[in-house]
Amino acid sequence: MVRAMLRCLCMLSTVVLLAGCRGPQNFLFAEGTAADRLARLGWIALISFSVVTVVVWCLLVAVVSRRRGSFGEHAPVDTTSGINWIIVGGLIVPITVLSTLFFFSLDTLRDFPMGKLMHPAPSIRVTARQWWFDAEYLDPSLPNRFHAPTELHIPAGAPVNLELVTADVIHSFWVPKLHGKVDMVPGMTNRIRLQADHPGIYDGECGEYCGMQHAHMRLRVFADTPADYARWKSRQLADASEPQTPAEQRGKADFMAAPCAVCHTIRGTDAHGTVGPDLTHVGSRTRIAGGMLVNNTANLQAWIVHAQSFKPGTQMPDINSLSGQQLSELTLYLQSLK
Ligand code: HEC
Numbered sequence: 001m002v003r004a005m006l007r008c009l010c011m012l013s014t015v016v017l018l019a020g021c022r023g024p025q026n027f028l029f030a031e032g033t034a035a036d037r038l039a040r041l042g043w044i045a046l047i048s049f050s051v052v053t054v055v056v057w058c059l060l061v062a063v064v065s066r067r068r069g070s071f072g073e074h075a076p077v078d079t080t081s082g083i084n085w086i087i088v089g090g091l092i093v094p095i096t097v098l099s100t101l102f103f104f105s106l107d108t109l110r111d112f113p114m115g116k117l118m119h120p121a122p123s124i125r126v127t128a129r130q131w132w133f134d135a136e137y138l139d140p141s142l143p144n145r146f147h148a149p150t151e152l153h154i155p156a157g158a159p160v161n162l163e164l165v166t167a168d169v170i171h172s173f174w175v176p177k178l179h180g181k182v183d184m185v186p187g188m189t190n191r192i193r194l195q196a197d198h199p200g201i202y203d204g205e206c207g208e209y210c211g212m213q214h215a216h217m218r219l220r221v222f223a224d225t226p227a228d229y230a231r232w233k234s235r236q237l238a239d240a241s242e243p244q245t246p247a248e249q250r251g252k253a254d255f256m257a258a259p260c261a262v263c264h265t266i267r268g269t270d271a272h273g274t275v276g277p278d279l280t281h282v283g284s285r286t287r288i289a290g291g292m293l294v295n296n297t298a299n300l301q302a303w304i305v306h307a308q309s310f311k312p313g314t315q316m317p318d319i320n321s322l323s324g325q326q327l328s329e330l331t332l333y334l335q336s337l338k
């Protein structure tokens with residue numbers, strides 16, 4: 001009896017807590033068209049299951065509190081009555097609840113045009129890699145294409161078609177407040193339509209275990225006002241800025257001399273590697289290393305020297321051939337790439 005009431009209380013408080021929790025990745029409080037539809041389905045399921053659960057617990061509490069004494073003291077149990085409870089509780093209620101939810105799910109699916117025909121022209125291709133997301137902004141003209149690793153920008157209030165692929169294992173694109181999880185499967189191309197209703201920053205992460213550093217594979221969607229978006233895009237389209245100070249110039253020379261250029265691209269220079277993130281505008285990002293580290297001097301230097309300690313297994317090796325001065329000049333150069 002006491003335990004039953006405690007369970008009942010626990011469940012109720014969970015519902016209340018869920019409703020009160022508006023974390024940055026809580027899908028029940030959506031901020032985009034697609035996520036809105038999913039949240040609606042989520043609420044319908046949550047509420048209908050909660051109602052059923054509360055009713056069941058109340059009935060149980062009623063039964064337990066009505067029966068007193070031992071079973072032996074009772075008159076023979078009447079086995080014919082109660083059949084209605086079974087028909088209603090065991091058949092009608094589950095069939096109604098589940099088929100209603102099924103209907104709502106089908107209705108929700110209609111709003112997720114994933115096929116090729118429905119998305120003739122994706123404007124961003126997001127490629128998942130162990131362990132970072134690379135966004136390539138597509139344009140019919142090749143010079144107008146550019147990469148934005150880990151942080152992608154979209155114009156707020158407008159639908160953006162995304163193509164989702166993987167370069168290695170299965171990953172999953174997941175920005176809970178904007179869209180449900182969509183897997184990125186080798187050999188397959190998935191398409192989604194992403195829309196953020198308001199300007200803001202929406203955090204996401206890889207939603208499918210993809211190896212040791214899966215937990216350090218995050219991404220961030222910046223929904224900009226149209227003016228901010230246009231400004232960001234024109235800056236990203238430009239080649240890397242030339243180093244201004246002598247220290248930055250020495251930093252650039254060290255970058256080209258060290259193995260960095262084998263794996264990284266800096267447009268407008270001789271660095272054309274494609275193993276790691278494009279660094280043409282690395283100074284303009286808020287986070288690096290798949291969102292694991294805030295982009296500041298200490299983290300940049302530590303990452304370059306100790307990438308393997310931060311993300312054991314990453315393809316970026318520890319680079320310990322640089323002197324302290326070279327490291328700080330190299331970092332100054334990277335930070336100048338706004
Ligand atoms: C063998 C390939 C390889 C070499 C060589 C390499 N990197 Fe990397 N680098 C990577 C990969 C892969 C990542 C992404 C790792 C991750 O986040 O999981 C990365 C990430 C980075 C990042 C973070 C960028 C971001 O936006 O997340 C910086 C900065 C960076 N490397 C700088 C350097 C510098 C400077 C050198 C040379 C001293 C260098 N790298 C050499 C492969 C390489």
Ligand SMILES: [Cu+2]
Nearest residue numbers: 171206210217
């Ligand atoms: Cu992943």
